[in-house]
Amino acid sequence: MAGRTKTRSARAPTPQSSESLLRASKEPDFRQERSRRSYVALIDAATELFAQNGYDAVGTPEIAQRAGVSVGTFYRYFDDKHEVYLEISRRMMVGAYAQTIEGLTPARFAGLARKETISETIALLFEHVLSRPQLSRSFMEMSLRDPQVAELRRAFEDVSVRRLTALISAITPRDVVPDPEATAWVLYGSAMQCAYGLAEHVGPPPVGADRAKKALADFIERALFPT
Numbered sequence: 001m002a003g004r005t006k007t008r009s010a011r012a013p014t015p016q017s018s019e020s021l022l023r024a025s026k027e028p029d030f031r032q033e034r035s036r037r038s039y040v041a042l043i044d045a046a047t048e049l050f051a052q053n054g055y056d057a058v059g060t061p062e063i064a065q066r067a068g069v070s071v072g073t074f075y076r077y078f079d080d081k082h083e084v085y086l087e088i089s090r091r092m093m094v095g096a097y098a099q100t101i102e103g104l105t106p107a108r109f110a111g112l113a114r115k116e117t118i119s120e121t122i123a124l125l126f127e128h129v130l131s132r133p134q135l136s137r138s139f140m141e142m143s144l145r146d147p148q149v150a151e152l153r154r155a156f157e158d159v160s161v162r163r164l165t166a167l168i169s170a171i172t173p174r175d176v177v178p179d180p181e182a183t184a185w186v187l188y189g190s191a192m193q194c195a196y197g198l199a200e201h202v203g204p205p206p207v208g209a210d211r212a213k214k215a216l217a218d219f220i221e222r223a224l225f226p227t
Helices: 033-053 060-067 071-077 081-100 113-131 133-143 147-171 180-198 209-224
Strands: none
Touching: 033 060, 033 071, 033 081, 033 133, 060 071, 060 081, 081 113, 081 133, 081 147, 113 133, 113 180, 113 209, 133 147, 133 180, 147 180, 180 209
16 A cells, blocks of 8 residues: 555464553554645544544544545545554553653652642643543543553553553652552552543542642642651
């Protein structure tokens, strides 16, 4: 096929690390800029449609039409709508990790900077989820019924908790936090649950975003720096 090289692989499951599952992109190797633009347009169109209508209500003709390309062009790059949904989900997870957790280092928690660092990270997490609340809700729903989406969700949690565990181990003494891994998992779960709650995954939240951000930041700071 002109414009790019794509080697399709069998769908048989193979063991993969969480990091490999969350690679930023699985784009084909494009030979022409026009082909790359068509691929990106399909990703963008599918993202908008899934965000607006959910997974089940979207078909490949609608994605192609929104992208301004033919259905045949869609099938040059994706086997079906499930494959493009997985790519969107993967990108969403990679974006969330890069914006919120990847940049957290012990140096950022020195002295008075720790409160600001915690607050900024929470704000970025909330912004990421709330920027496309319907898409994040769709992802959560699909993770309960689609094994491949569930695998992506587990990979994101695994990478995030391991990074937070290493961070807590480096910045908090063991007499304060005896079990960094369990603490990381609880803090991660608390932050994600707050974000999804504000996105109204289960109905209108009882508090607003500003109150939730402050309460969560205070909770995390007290857990890691009780003195």
